Amino acid sequence: MAHVLGPQERTLAEAGTVGQRGMITSLDPRVRIVMSVLFAVVVVSLSTLPALAAALMIALALLMLSRLPWRKTLKRMAMMDSFIIFMLVLLPFTMPGDPIFTIWGFPASWQGLWKAVEIALTANAVILTLMVLVGTMEPVTLGHALHRLRCPETLVHLLMFTIRYIDVLHEEYQRLRAAMKVRGFRPGTNWHTYRSFGYLVGMMLVRAIERSERILGAMKCRGFSGKMLLLQDFTLTRRDIVFAAGLGALCLALILVDFA
Structure with a gap:
């Protein structure tokens, strides 16, 4: 009989397939959480389109490394875009600046258009990175990793x-x-x-x-005293350190591109 995964056995995003492992899933969950938060903070602080486009390319590269089905993953990311599409469409008409065209007396500005593109790039880069680094964890593993991170x-x-x-x-x-x-x-x-x-x-x-x-x-x-007893132990490996150093260097490069 086929084993049906319970809610605590499925990954958060359910974007992968059972038994599929890539480079990302073999990393220490604590490293994945910390680096995803660091990457998200850096991306949100960016303000230029070249830097944001580079951040989205990095997120897509992480998707390739994770060996997740890219069509299903991007489809899930598009579902997130549907929540902000109306804001992106209306932003050129609500932000003052140099007009591009006018619809029913409402001018659309270049500044509003660039701001909408900036928001779209930021949101997609952050969400895709979180789906790859955090969303591929089992929820129980995520809880244990958060506990280990104090x-x-x-x-x-x-x-x-x-x-x-x-x-x-x-x-x-x-x-x-x-x-x-x-x-x-x-x-x-x-x-x-x-x-x-x-x-x-x-x-x-x-x-x-x-x-x-x-x-x-x-x-x-059953003896529960309010303390979480963890049976899963995490250890840092050379691969974890290399990944953290590499993604940290890319975050620093994004900041330099943004300032340049």
């Missing part, structure tokens, strides 16, 4: 429990929706629908609280 234990616990029980809450939602359909509920644009969905959200919260209390009791019975 992140607050409360936030790490929240992340781990969210990953573990988000599918449980989704199944609870499906059961409640099925019960509503059995009772003849059909959504519409009326007060009965709004009230029913309000009851649905309230019942979800009530059941989530009840389940959390049962889970906490079960964990205390």
Whole structure:
């Protein structure tokens, strides 16, 4: 029988395939997290188009090194672009500057167009890098790595429990929706629908609280004291150091290009 991956066994972005390994996935998760944050901070601080274009090329190179299916990964990145496309389209019309053309009395400026391109390059470079370096981790590995990096234990616990029980809450939602359909509920644009969905959200919260209390009791019975016991140990290798030094040098080069 085929093994079905649970929520804690899937990668964050689910962009890769099971059993597929590249250079990126063999690196220390702590190095991947730190370097992705460093790269994101550097890219956000850039302000020139050549430097931003170079940053996007670096992100694409990391995608090639990770051996992820590039079509599926870029498709997921395009889904992110759909959230900012309206802002990018409207930005030339809302930012003053030298006009390019006019539509219905609203002039589009060159300055607004370049700012829109700058935002698009920044967002895509950062998101693609995060998908490659962080999104290819298993969520449990991410939690362990964050704990090793001395992140607050409360936030790490929240992340781990969210990953573990988000599918449980989704199944609870499906059961409640099925019960509503059995009772003849059909959504519409009326007060009965709004009230029913309000009851649905309230019942979800009530059941989530009840389940959390049962889970906490079960964990205390098993000796849980609020501390995370990690069975996974991380060690830095020469490959990790070379990767961190190489990506750090590229970040420095981006800063120099931006100033030049």
